[in-house]
Amino acid sequence: MPVTYTYDYKSTESASNPQGTSSRTVHTTPSGTTVSSTEQPAGGQATTQTQHYPAGGNQGSGSGTLSREEAERRYLEAMEDEYAKREGGA
Template structure:
């Protein structure tokens, strides 16, 4: 059976504006990492943009590919532990 893989993509943008100028910040996360772009534009001035990329896996250590059976087993084990904690048994 093929290993289980997950793909995700997340993007958010925040903008502010006041009499001194405007700024925006965009965060885009994909399986390859996270890119943060910040744009600032003073009132009547030229915009300046800074972009930083943070590769996936930073301090997380090596990624692990699990078979569906192993992923299911770990999930059930975690659920059993959680129920035991709630019942005061663990």
């Protein structure tokens, strides 16, 4: 019987300066990744954009499981992104 993995990963980053604020949230689940970006200029109206990227191997399957290789690949990508954010913010 093949081993399958499920996962859920979420990260948020935000920035604020005299020109305004911005934030970006990335939420990855077995069904895909959703990226939400919000920008608000100082004294202005906030705008939000949301994009969903379906999981490559699970489109239409609805099973919510990944192969071990796919789960490891996504985990490593998420960790690389997290380390890059931390090093960039230091």
